[in-house]
Each structure stands twice: as structure tokens, then as C-alpha cells.
Amino acid sequence: MEPLELAVASPELQDRLQALDVRSCLGCGACASGCPIPGTPGMEGFDPRVAVRLLAMGREAEAAASPFPWVCTSCGRCSHVCPMGIDLTAVFSLLRGLVPRANVPGTLEKGVASVLETGNTLAIPLEDFLDTLSDIGGELAEEECPGFYVPVDKQGADLLVFLNSKEVFGDFDDLKWWWRIFYNARENWTVPSRNWEAEDWGLFTGNPDVSLVLARRKLDLMRSLGAARLLIPDCGGGSYGCRMGLKTCALQDPSRQVDAVYFYDYLLERIASGRIRLDPTRNAGRTYVWHDACKHGRELERHFGKGYYDEPRAILAACVGQENVVAMDPDRANNYCCGAGGGNWPMPFEKESAAHGRFKVAQLEACRADVVVVGCANCRDQLQKRLPRFYPGRCRYEVKYLWQLVAETMIATPWSQTEIEAAQERSRLQQRHFQAELDGGF
Amino acid sequence: MDARDRLPVLVAGGGLAGLRAALDLAVAGQEVLLIEAGTRLGGGAAHLAALVQTGQPVQALVAELAQAVAAHPRLTVRFGCRLESVTGAPGELCAVLGQTGEGSTEQIRVAAVILATGCSPFQPGGLDFLAYGVVPDVVTSLSVETMLAADGGVVRPSDGCPPRSVAFIQCVGSRMHQPEERPACSAVCCAVSVRQALALPQARRTLYAMDLRAHVAGTQEALNQAEAQGLTVRYARPHTLAAGPDGRGVTFRFIDQQGTECQDAVDMAVLAVGIGLSAANRAMLDASGVELGRGGFVATDPYAPVATSRPGVFVAGTLGGPGEASLASVQGSAAALEALAAVRVSPPPREPLPVLVLGGGAAGLACSLGLAGCGQRVTLVEASARLGGHPRKHPTVWKGRETKEAVAQMAEAVQSLPGITVMTDARLIAAAQTPQGWTGSLATPLGTQEIAFGAAVLALGSGEARPDEYLLGRDPRVMTQLEFENWRRTHPEPDDTPQTVVFIQCVGSRQRHGFTACARVCCAQALCAAVELKKSRPGAQVAVFYRDITTPGESEDLYTEARRLGVLFFRYDPERAPRVERLGADLAVTGEDILLGRSVRLRPDRLVLAVPVVPVGLAETAALFALPTTGPGFLAPVHPVLLPVDLPRPGLFAAGLCLGPKPLDESVAEAQAAAMRAIVYLAGRS
Numbered sequence A: 001m002e003p004l005e006l007a008v009a010s011p012e013l014q015d016r017l018q019a020l021d022v023r024s025c026l027g028c029g030a031c032a033s034g035c036p037i038p039g040t041p042g043m044e045g046f047d048p049r050v051a052v053r054l055l056a057m058g059r060e061a062e063a064a065a066s067p068f069p070w071v072c073t074s075c076g077r078c079s080h081v082c083p084m085g086i087d088l089t090a091v092f093s094l095l096r097g098l099v100p101r102a103n104v105p106g107t108l109e110k111g112v113a114s115v116l117e118t119g120n121t122l123a124i125p126l127e128d129f130l131d132t133l134s135d136i137g138g139e140l141a142e143e144e145c146p147g148f149y150v151p152v153d154k155q156g157a158d159l160l161v162f163l164n165s166k167e168v169f170g171d172f173d174d175l176k177w178w179w180r181i182f183y184n185a186r187e188n189w190t191v192p193s194r195n196w197e198a199e200d201w202g203l204f205t206g207n208p209d210v211s212l213v214l215a216r217r218k219l220d221l222m223r224s225l226g227a228a229r230l231l232i233p234d235c236g237g238g239s240y241g242c243r244m245g246l247k248t249c250a251l252q253d254p255s256r257q258v259d260a261v262y263f264y265d266y267l268l269e270r271i272a273s274g275r276i277r278l279d280p281t282r283n284a285g286r287t288y289v290w291h292d293a294c295k296h297g298r299e300l301e302r303h304f305g306k307g308y309y310d311e312p313r314a315i316l317a318a319c320v321g322q323e324n325v326v327a328m329d330p331d332r333a334n335n336y337c338c339g340a341g342g343g344n345w346p347m348p349f350e351k352e353s354a355a356h357g358r359f360k361v362a363q364l365e366a367c368r369a370d371v372v373v374v375g376c377a378n379c380r381d382q383l384q385k386r387l388p389r390f391y392p393g394r395c396r397y398e399v400k401y402l403w404q405l406v407a408e409t410m411i412a413t414p415w416s417q418t419e420i421e422a423a424q425e426r427s428r429l430q431q432r433h434f435q436a437e438l439d440g441g442f
Numbered sequence B: 001m002d003a004r005d006r007l008p009v010l011v012a013g014g015g016l017a018g019l020r021a022a023l024d025l026a027v028a029g030q031e032v033l034l035i036e037a038g039t040r041l042g043g044g045a046a047h048l049a050a051l052v053q054t055g056q057p058v059q060a061l062v063a064e065l066a067q068a069v070a071a072h073p074r075l076t077v078r079f080g081c082r083l084e085s086v087t088g089a090p091g092e093l094c095a096v097l098g099q100t101g102e103g104s105t106e107q108i109r110v111a112a113v114i115l116a117t118g119c120s121p122f123q124p125g126g127l128d129f130l131a132y133g134v135v136p137d138v139v140t141s142l143s144v145e146t147m148l149a150a151d152g153g154v155v156r157p158s159d160g161c162p163p164r165s166v167a168f169i170q171c172v173g174s175r176m177h178q179p180e181e182r183p184a185c186s187a188v189c190c191a192v193s194v195r196q197a198l199a200l201p202q203a204r205r206t207l208y209a210m211d212l213r214a215h216v217a218g219t220q221e222a223l224n225q226a227e228a229q230g231l232t233v234r235y236a237r238p239h240t241l242a243a244g245p246d247g248r249g250v251t252f253r254f255i256d257q258q259g260t261e262c263q264d265a266v267d268m269a270v271l272a273v274g275i276g277l278s279a280a281n282r283a284m285l286d287a288s289g290v291e292l293g294r295g296g297f298v299a300t301d302p303y304a305p306v307a308t309s310r311p312g313v314f315v316a317g318t319l320g321g322p323g324e325a326s327l328a329s330v331q332g333s334a335a336a337l338e339a340l341a342a343v344r345v346s347p348p349p350r351e352p353l354p355v356l357v358l359g360g361g362a363a364g365l366a367c368s369l370g371l372a373g374c375g376q377r378v379t380l381v382e383a384s385a386r387l388g389g390h391p392r393k394h395p396t397v398w399k400g401r402e403t404k405e406a407v408a409q410m411a412e413a414v415q416s417l418p419g420i421t422v423m424t425d426a427r428l429i430a431a432a433q434t435p436q437g438w439t440g441s442l443a444t445p446l447g448t449q450e451i452a453f454g455a456a457v458l459a460l461g462s463g464e465a466r467p468d469e470y471l472l473g474r475d476p477r478v479m480t481q482l483e484f485e486n487w488r489r490t491h492p493e494p495d496d497t498p499q500t501v502v503f504i505q506c507v508g509s510r511q512r513h514g515f516t517a518c519a520r521v522c523c524a525q526a527l528c529a530a531v532e533l534k535k536s537r538p539g540a541q542v543a544v545f546y547r548d549i550t551t552p553g554e555s556e557d558l559y560t561e562a563r564r565l566g567v568l569f570f571r572y573d574p575e576r577a578p579r580v581e582r583l584g585a586d587l588a589v590t591g592e593d594i595l596l597g598r599s600v601r602l603r604p605d606r607l608v609l610a611v612p613v614v615p616v617g618l619a620e621t622a623a624l625f626a627l628p629t630t631g632p633g634f635l636a637p638v639h640p641v642l643l644p645v646d647l648p649r650p651g652l653f654a655a656g657l658c659l660g661p662k663p664l665d666e667s668v669a670e671a672q673a674a675a676m677r678a679i680v681y682l683a684g685r686s
């Protein structure tokens, strides 16, 4: 190959790359050594060091044209060890943003357009949304929670809750875990009728403007509904994007600071106060391991000063008993990504995402846990649905959400007849209200 | 006698730097109080298994020095005693001392203070990916050193067996900005790992480095030897260390420079831990109002390398920045000189004979000033027509100070002091030892002149090699570093700044045979120039082809700055050095971007070669005094680490480049050290 002529100096970097200090890169390769991309078939010649070098040399078009920015799971194992302290996940998210929007792979950009237009990535209309809540809520009320319904747009609730569109779209049963918790804890909660989605696909497409719009919507809802606290959602990208957005909004306008509670803290609070009571004997006889989602631990720690490592472990131990908990190696801040971070569950890089998961599979095999407990929907799907297909016979674990485990371990605290009737009455009023709205050609 | 005369000089820290400073001061007639926080003298040097400089153990020599200190009548040693703060004005400082085990503190008045409290090793537990404290066979370089020094042989912790394979992982707790800010290079850990690797010949050894810095004398030779025995150097950083089967050994993954995924499984992994100030000493410096530099060590000026921001308080050893033990010795003597000058109220008993300083460059000037500052008469002899040395021998700017200006200031001061006789255009042509000292003949424009001197400091400098490589001497655009500096001086305008400049490092240095050593200054010098170019013309294309960027200690800053300014760096393997040729009218440099896996070409307006500093005209003077020289022909000291500026003939000392390549601040420190050693010698004789 002809040598690359370096006739002119690399152009001045655009401000944001300059601010991220990419040129300080030493080329040491620590980042690459921790990254799942080297060794992933089809990704030869790409790793974070190469990407940073291209950016530092002003050859960002080359980096942006490669699959690298998308196959990168934003796991942050690279930045975790970078001696220069370069925030590589921020760099690569910026790199995603440099890709012409038409070249954003798969459904991501469509999802973004859809969330901006309709309020959720899957463009689920209000009527379908309300129907789902009422159907699934009704099922739950019948099965085990008499009087249960999903309070929508309830004014003055203690807790404003956002939902995962995957669950509203099809994984209905997964909605019920949280609902059972709210029911038994007698939570005064609500979900919004519009802009109810937890996820932040702005984060996935490297578009901070979108993240900001989504965070603003959440803040506006807090205000218009007069809710006391926002439950920071469970979805990895969602919780992280939500925090990013909340932080930026608060920076732009301090009056927009809202009271928010991360769902781990919420669960711990309720367990501590006795509003959730647990019976760990139900889970005896099996071993459990906690999977630290990158964006709940390492990346949260890097960007917000605190990673959630201890809280989920405390909840897990409360559910199953410490003696049944095992550990993965490495874990906490140095944990391996499941392989589906950064939008790699919905993205069309299945093989690559599965290859990233090779480390997780090996780790899980080595720790021999019967149940992997997770706090993120993408991790859950990756571990439960994708990895077993690509690593047949090696994924002998079951996957549970942490809140699923809480719901399963929770001792029911039945409602009194009066409570049930009052709730049913509120549910009827709510239905009538929305019926009128929908009939009104809303 | 003035009451202040009776106040002692306080030396804090009984490591190599503190011992040297204390002993020099005491022999020179000064009362000294040496306090040591621990229970024994010797500091870090007492734990070394061997010196990379000599390949020999050093403990006996350190013990000998400690004994001399303990035995000296003008020296009081207190153990278990920590310095907590120094305040007050020079000549009458107030030091707060704390005694270990007792809660109480004590205040004493002292005339001057030498801070030589050293550094502490980095605790790697906070770097979770290295699994120190989790995986049993991950150990630190210190524990390997202790095992080597104890003669018990090196064994791995998990089963007590000698390791059959060892991975050395460099830069642990150095050159890093997270999770802690520890930006400086710890300067000795590369040398230490190479030496330790050499001491484990039976094991398969791999050294994982960012840069293998061979600037400590003896390192490149040890590296060549170790590589011949099978040591592999890999430019890679392992990420997650895990225990091997049954919890024994260490496994990890790393990505090589080409981007290939690799695995290694070794019996033992050694973390080459860096050094930094202890929290206690940081608090001590804070309470004393002593400023720290950007690298987190006591800040000094290149032309006053042992003076701190507080007058009357001096620093020596690693507290002032990472460095090898020889530097601790040098700075110990230099700090003794500064302290002596600071406390002097009346001149010492007059030595009838002057000290001859040969060479009027930066080192010779600093040495003369140091001697005069202690009341010692000086005869300064310079072969050329004027003082200041060869202006081409210095980088334009060093550590933020304009070199030419600083040297000119020193020259002016030398000329204005009555105690210094300056003779230019003069060359020593004969020397002979007498019962009183030395006599010599000088060839001057006015004829031969006889002189007598009690001691002499050789500050003869050196020159640049001119290898026949890369079209040097065949194309006017190809220059050595000093030629380029000089050219820049005459073409300083932004418009004169070349559009494309390429630097090639290690030209004729670090060879397998011949000039084997690292020339120590050329990387920093290239980076100074590169930074200057980028600042004067941000659009300039500046590229550096290098083997290892060698910016030890706080000069790491320069490397970081150069990268941030957009200077391009390409590592090359000595087997595949960049190619320089003429393509039509263009000068073309073709090399490889190993990390991107493609070849690159630049067409520079200037190609600057990092040629080594080599002895020039030293043989003649060495012969006059019947002095031995080292392999490449530099003057050989009595001991490279313990007595690094003493020459093996009575009353003779040396400083600066004639002892080997070094940066300016080290030359100045050596000059001050040589001045102090001459004073000590004369005092000991009278």
C-alpha cells in the first residue's frame, strides 16, 4: 500500500473532542486490552486505541465510517484504565454523533424520530397504551392483587414511574413485577399518559440534544403532575441518560432540579421501612450472582461520582440470604459488559454483540451461579435470549430482574375490602376520564 | 561568635540524600541535627538488592556512610523523629519535630533546613484491574527487591516456588491521571525491572511497558544482556489480572501494538510501582509553605535545583522529584553547599589556595558561584574566548526558563565577584600533585602561566556525535538537535518556522555495541523543540519517530504537552527504522504507524536527529591528571552512586556533561555538589 502522506498537520479538533482531550492519548493500549472488540470476528483493525488515534489525527471520518462506534457497547472498561483519564465512552458517543444520520444502523434513528414525534420509540398510540395498562393491570388484579390498577396522570403522587417500551409492546408479564411491588408497598404512584418511555435512544445514537429533550419531558411531567419524586428508571441506557439529562437541565436552570430516587435506593428504603417484607426461604437451594450493569456501576461512578455496587447486593442478599450469593470475577467497577450495552440489543450487530458476551459467558460458567440477577432490560435480554443461542450448552443459568426477585420473595400484604373498593372507584373515574379524552378525537 | 553560628542545620530524612548532606556539612565544620522518622539510617537505598549502575550490591556502602554519619562529633542523629513543619526566616528558622509514639511535639530553632524525606511507594490496591491483594501471585517490585536482597531467592507467594515465568508490568502508579493524579514518571522503575529480570535468568520474562526508559546509567546494557537471555519487551498494558488454575499464577489478556488479542499466563506478575509524596510529608510541606510543582513534588528551578520556595529551606533526593540514587547523592551535597552558604556569617578559615574550575559553561559557572558563596577563592579557566560555554550545547528553553539568559546571568555574576579569577582563552597543559595540592600550567595568549590550586573541578562539557546516518551532512535540511536549536535561534520568527519538521530519536545511541547508553537528554530536547514549534506555528506538522520517549520524572509533562499540541508520535523498532531519502527535490521520511498498521510519509523542511552527547576533548585533560574514563570516554567517578562527582585522584571533582549526558538542572546540581565536595575535601585536609 502507498504510504499515507501526512502533508499537513491534523486540523484543529472540534471543540468537544478537544475538551475530551483525545490528543493526550499515549497509545498505551490499556483501553484495548480491556475491550471486547479485539478478537471479535469482523472487527479486525479496530479497537478504542485505534479509534482515539484516528480522532486525534483528525481522521474522524474514517473512524465514523467504520462499524466501531456502533459495535462499541459504551461499557467503559476502556476509560476505566486509561492512564490519561480520557472519558472514552463520551468520546465514542460523540463519534456516533459524527456519523451522518442516514447511516445510523438499524432501527435506532427511526426510534429516535418516533420518540420525538410520538413520545415513544415504538410509536405506540395512547389508546393502545391505555388498553395495555388496563388489560395487564386487570389481569394482575384478578390473579393476586385485588383492586390493582395503573394510576395514569394521577396528580400529587409520591412517585412518578416511567415504563420500558419493550414491555408495553410485548413483554407484558415483565410489567407486573414492579406493579406487584407498588401494590404491596401501597405506593402512591403514577405513570404519565404521554412521554411515558424510560429509555433514552439519544444516548444510543450519540445525540445529546435528543437526550436533553427526553429529560426535559420528564421534568415537565414532574411539574405538571405535581409528583414528589421521580423514580430513575431501571433500563441501563434510560437511567443513565435520564441522569445525564437531569444533570444538564439542572445545570442550565437550577430551578429545574427535581427530587429523584434511583430504583435501588427506592427498593432499599421500602425494605428497610418494612413496607416490603421478604421471605428469603423461598429462594433457598440455589445460588445467585449479581451482574453489575456498566451504566449502573462503572459509568455511573465515572460521571456521577457514585456507582451502585453495594445497594443491589444488599437487596439481593435480603432476598436470597447472603449464603446463597456467589460472585463473578471480575465484578463491580471492573465487570465485563453483557455485550448488549450502548444499544446493542436492538442494533443489527448481533454476531458482534454475542462475541462481546464471550467474556460474560466464561465468567458465568466459572462462578456456577444458578440465577443471574440483573438490573437492566438489555442485560436481561442479552443474557437470557442472545447468549444461549450463540453459546449453546454453556448458559446454564436463569436470569431474573432484581425487582422480579423482590416481587417473588415479597410477603403479600393483602388490601382491606375498603381499600380495594376505593381503588376500583378511582380506576373507574380514570377510565372515564381517558375515554372522554379519546372520544374527543384527541 | 554570633549566636546564630551555633544553630545547627537540620537535615530531615536519613536516606542517601540526607546522609550525604549531613556528612558533608559536618566535615565542613557545621553543626548538624539529622532526624530520621524510622529506626535506622539508609532509607530506600538500604533495601536495594543491587544497583543497576554497577550490578553490585550497595548495602555495605550505604552502611559505611551511615556509620560515618553516626560517628561524626558535629552530627547528632535522632531516630523516630519526624519533621512536621518549618517556618521563620532564613538563619533563624523554627522547626516543629514530632517524636514517634509520643503525642507531643517540640519546637527547635535551626539555621537552615534540608528536606530529604524521600517518597513512598504507590499502593496498587486501588487499581482493581491489577488485582493486587486479590490474586496472590501479583506482587510489587518492592517485594521482589526485598526477596533479592535477602538472598533467599525469588519465590511466588501462592506456593513458595521459584517462578518459571514472570511478567513485569510497568508504570503502576506513575504517568497516570486517574484514579489519582500522579502525572510524573517515577524514573527508576524501568531500570529496576530490567535489573530484576536479569536476576531471574531461569524464568521466561516479559516486560510490559508504555516506554522502556533506559536513562539510568547501566540500564540499556542490562537490557541488551537480558534480551540476549530471552527477555521480551512488549509495548502493551494488561487489563484484568486473574488467578490461574488452583489460584496459582496470573493470567491476563492484552492487545499488542498491532491490535492482536493475546493472552499470557505467568507464575508471577510484578507491578513496577511508582513513588510519590506520603500524605504526612505533603502535610509537612503544606504547613511549611513549601510549594509543589505540577508533578506533585517539591518545586525547584533548573538553575537553583535544590532551593525551595522558602528561603533557607533546601531539598534533596526524591522529595524534589523522582530520580536515581546517584542524583540523591548529588543533590545531598548540593543542598549542603546551599545550606552552608545560607548560614555563613563570617568567612571560614581561609584556604590559601584557590579551587581551579576548568570550564566556563553552565556547570563551571554554577560551581564557581557555589564555591565563592562559601568564601572559597576560585580560578575559573575557560578555553574559549568567553564564558557561557557553547551556546549550542543547551536547549533554548529548559523547564520554562530561557537558557541563554540564565547562563548569561551566571556569567555576569561570576565576573563581578572578587573571589573569582576568570581566565578565558586559557588551556591547562600540565598538572602535578604537590604536598599542598596541585600545580599546573596554563597556555594563554600571553604565554604559559603557572598556577597552584588546592582542588579542581572539571566541568569540561561534551559535544554531539555526528553519525553518518539519515543524510546528515549530505542534505542541508538534516540537522542534529543542537544545530537545529541554533538555526532556530537565528530564525525565531513565526514566519521562519518550518511547515513540516520530523524528529528521529536514538540516532547512534542505545546500540547493541559501541554507544550502548541512552543519551538521556535527547527526548526532552526534541519535545522542547516540538512544543516550541507548535506554539509558534500551530499549523506546523511536527512528527517524532521514537523507540521509547524518555522523559523521566517531571519532564513527562513535556511529552503530554507535545501530544496535546498535536505533535504526532510514531514508535519504531530499531530493526525497522524510518527511511530517509530524497524524492525529487523533497526530503522524504517514510516510516510506519504501527498502531494503525500503515506506512506514513512526511516531507519535512527540517529533519532533526537525536544524536548522543559524546566526550569531546576529554581524553587530553583526563591524561593530564591520569584519570580513568568510562567506555565511551566520559570521566569515571569514584563510585557512580555514592560518590558520583568525586574523581579517583585527591582533590579532583567533576560536574556536568563530562561525566555523561544529563539535563541542565542535573548539571547544575552536580556543579554545586562538586563545589561542596571540594570544600569538604579542603576542610578535611586542614
Ligand SMILES: Cc1cc2nc3c(=O)[nH]c(=O)nc-3n(C[C@H](O)[C@H](O)[C@H](O)COP(=O)(O)OP(=O)(O)OC[C@H]3O[C@@H](n4cnc5c(N)ncnc54)[C@H](O)[C@@H]3O)c2cc1C
Pocket (backbone or CB within 6 Å): B012, B013, B014, B015, B016, B017, B018, B035, B036, B037, B038, B042, B043, B044, B045, B048, B050, B051, B052, B053, B081, B082, B083, B084, B116, B117, B118, B119, B141, B142, B145, B188, B191, B192, B195, B281, B284, B316, B317, B318, B319, B323, B324, B325, B326, B328, B641
Ligand atoms: C525498588 C527500587 C530500586 C531502586 N534501584 C535503584 C538503582 O538500582 N539505582 C539507583 O540509582 N537508584 C535506585 N533506586 C532509587 C533510589 O533508591 C532513590 O533514588 C534513593 O534511595 C532516594 O533517596 P532519598 O534520600 O531521596 O530518599 P529515601 O531513601 O526514601 O530516604 C528518606 C528518609 O526520610 C525519612 N523520612 C520520611 N519522612 C520524614 C520526616 N517527615 N521527618 C524525618 N524523616 C523522614 C524516611 O524514613 C527515609 O529514611 C531504586 C528505588 C527503588 C524503590
Ligand code: SF4
Pocket (backbone or CB within 6 Å): A031, A034, A035, A036, A037, A047, A048, A071, A072, A073, A074, A075, A076, A077, A078, A079, A088, A089, A092
Ligand atoms: S466502551 Fe467498551 S466496547 Fe466500547 S471501546 Fe470501550 S471497552 Fe470497548
Ligand code: SF4
Pocket (backbone or CB within 6 Å): A024, A025, A026, A027, A028, A029, A030, A031, A032, A048, A049, A052, A078, A081, A082, A083, A084, A085, A086, A088
Ligand atoms: S488507555 Fe487511554 S492513553 Fe492508553 S491508548 Fe487508550 S485512550 Fe490512549
Ligand code: SF4
Pocket (backbone or CB within 6 Å): B170, B171, B172, B174, B175, B184, B185, B186, B187, B188, B189, B190, B191, B210, B211, B212, B213, B272, B274, B552
Ligand atoms: S521509569 Fe517511568 S516509564 Fe519506566 S516504569 Fe517507571 S514510571 Fe513507567
Ligand code: SF4
Pocket (backbone or CB within 6 Å): B505, B506, B507, B509, B510, B517, B518, B519, B520, B521, B522, B523, B524, B547, B548, B549, B550, B610
Ligand atoms: S532519543 Fe535519547 S533520550 Fe530518547 S531514548 Fe533515545 S537516547 Fe534516550
